[in-house]
Each structure stands twice: as C-alpha cells, then as structure tokens.
Amino acid sequence: MKALVKHLGVADYAKTYAAMQAFTKERDTNTVDEIWVLEHPPVFTLGLAGDSSNLHSPSNQIPMVQVDRGGEITYHGPGQLVVYLLLDLKRLGIYVKELVFRIEQALIDTLSEFGVKAERKVGAPGIYIAEQEQMPREWIGAKVAALGLKVSKSCSYHGLALNVATDLEAFGRIHPCGYEGLKTVDMQTLGIKDNIDRISQVLLQHLQKHLMLDGLNELDNTR
Known part of the structure; x- marks a missing residue:
C-alpha cells in the first residue's frame, strides 16, 4: 500500500483537527492514505472519555480542546513529534487493536535505535521507559510517547506523539492520560x-x- 507523507511544520491544533475530520469524511475507497508529520503550538487535548479535572493546574497561555479521539488528557507543544495516521484499515486488512500494537512497536523500535529500551503497559496506551542499565531511576516507568485514535468508516485519524525536546513543565499541569503522579519524559x-x-x-x-x-511519498508543506 502507498501513503503520502506530509510534513506540516508547526501547525495550529484546531485547524489540523478540522482538516483530519474533513479528510476522513470526504475520502473514499480510492483515496490514498496520508501520514501527517508536525508539531503543535502549546495545547491540551481531552479525549472522549476524558475528565476535565485532570487538568489540575490550568494555564491562561495554553488552551484546552475537547476532541473525538479515545483516551484522556494530554499535552502537545513544540519539540514534540506528532504523527497523524489517516489510514484505510479495511484496505490494510487490520483492526484498531492491531493498529495500536503496530504503532507502539514502531515507537519501541525507534527508541531502541537511539539506545533507549521502552515498553508497553497493559491498560495504559502509550510507551514507557523500561528497566535498563545506565538509566536514572527517576525515569524508569515514565511516559515518553502517547497514542490516541479515532476510527470512522474503517478509517483512522489522530495518531501518536513522541516527546523529543518538550516542555515537561506543561505535563506537570495535568494527570497524563488520567493517571495522577505519572511522570513524563x-x-x-x-x-x-x-x-x-x-x-x-x-x-x-x-x-x-x-x-x-x-x-512513502513525501511532500514538504512547510515551505
């Protein structure tokens, strides 16, 4: 299967969210899948099952947006690698649980290439730092990547967020994914x-x- 990769630079969250919804609504069985690679200005997003009280220290500078993905509250901001996966799952021949597993494995393999051992946690979507030598104890079990998806007409949107060089203080304002005390790195x-x-x-x-x-045919839309 082919996919078009679009590099969108730093993109407004609300506009990108609306564009994902429109793309999915308008696509048909012949529409080429797309993968959007971007960063967002600072924003908190709250999933369908989310509890707004998990934003325990609101900021006037960081808005919160209610969205239609699964999962709880998370933070997006500069220095965080966001990848949105607009895929026809029926055409790929996979279901959403398998999609989640494969996204997680791609993240685990990516971190491994940079010398970091990472793992899944049952009942807590995302990727976490695993026990390993020469890793400060404070970061064992910390969350380094988040996942959140929506499937409509057998097509996915939303995706993943990998913390590369992110404002960790902003994560301190929330209970990440609804878990009080969960560290983020x-x-x-x-x-x-x-x-x-x-x-x-x-x-x-x-x-x-x-x-x-x-x-993957890449298109750079940042210029």
Missing part, C-alpha cells in the same frame, strides 16, 4: 541530542515496516 532529558527531523525519519521507517506501507 522526553528524549532530550534522556541524553539523546539528535534533532526532531532525524528522529522523525527513523520513526517513519519503522511505521512503514509495521503498517505494511510499501512506499
């Missing part, structure tokens, strides 16, 4: 100095492999 804090463009290239390679996409 980024790759920079773990000592990884590669820039977000390099990390996105590696992640896209692993997504291509795990999602059985035999060709």
Whole structure:
C-alpha cells in the first residue's frame, strides 16, 4: 500500500483537527492514505472519555480542546513529534487493536535505535521507559510517547506523539492520560541530542515496516 507523507511544520491544533475530520469524511475507497508529520503550538487535548479535572493546574497561555479521539488528557507543544495516521484499515486488512500494537512497536523500535529500551503497559496506551542499565531511576516507568485514535468508516485519524525536546513543565499541569503522579519524559532529558527531523525519519521507517506501507511519498508543506 502507498501513503503520502506530509510534513506540516508547526501547525495550529484546531485547524489540523478540522482538516483530519474533513479528510476522513470526504475520502473514499480510492483515496490514498496520508501520514501527517508536525508539531503543535502549546495545547491540551481531552479525549472522549476524558475528565476535565485532570487538568489540575490550568494555564491562561495554553488552551484546552475537547476532541473525538479515545483516551484522556494530554499535552502537545513544540519539540514534540506528532504523527497523524489517516489510514484505510479495511484496505490494510487490520483492526484498531492491531493498529495500536503496530504503532507502539514502531515507537519501541525507534527508541531502541537511539539506545533507549521502552515498553508497553497493559491498560495504559502509550510507551514507557523500561528497566535498563545506565538509566536514572527517576525515569524508569515514565511516559515518553502517547497514542490516541479515532476510527470512522474503517478509517483512522489522530495518531501518536513522541516527546523529543518538550516542555515537561506543561505535563506537570495535568494527570497524563488520567493517571495522577505519572511522570513524563522526553528524549532530550534522556541524553539523546539528535534533532526532531532525524528522529522523525527513523520513526517513519519503522511505521512503514509495521503498517505494511510499501512506499512513502513525501511532500514538504512547510515551505
């Protein structure tokens, strides 16, 4: 299967959210899948099952947007690699649970390439720092990537967010994914100095492999 990768730079969350919804509503069985790679200005997003009280320390500078993905509250901001997956699951021959598993594996494999062992946690979608040598104890079990998806007409949108060089203070204003006391970390804090463009290239390679996409045609919309 083919997919078109669009690099969107720093993109307004509300406009991007509306564009994802419109793309999914208007697509048909011949529409080429798309993968959007971007960053957002600071924003909190609250999923369908979310409890707004999990934003325990609101900020006048950071808005909160209610959205139609699964999951709880999370934060998006500069230095966080966001990848939206607009895929026809029926055409790919997979269900949403399998999609989640494959996205998680792509993230685990990506982090492994940069020397970080990461893992899943049952009942807590996302990717977490695993027990490993030469890793500060405070970051074992910390969340480094989040997932949230919506499926409509067998087509997915929303996607994943990997913390590369992110404002961790903003995560301190929420109970990430509804879990009080859950620590959040980024790759920079773990000592990884590669820039977000390099990390996105590696992640896209692993997504291509795990999602059985035999060709990613890239389009740079940031210029």
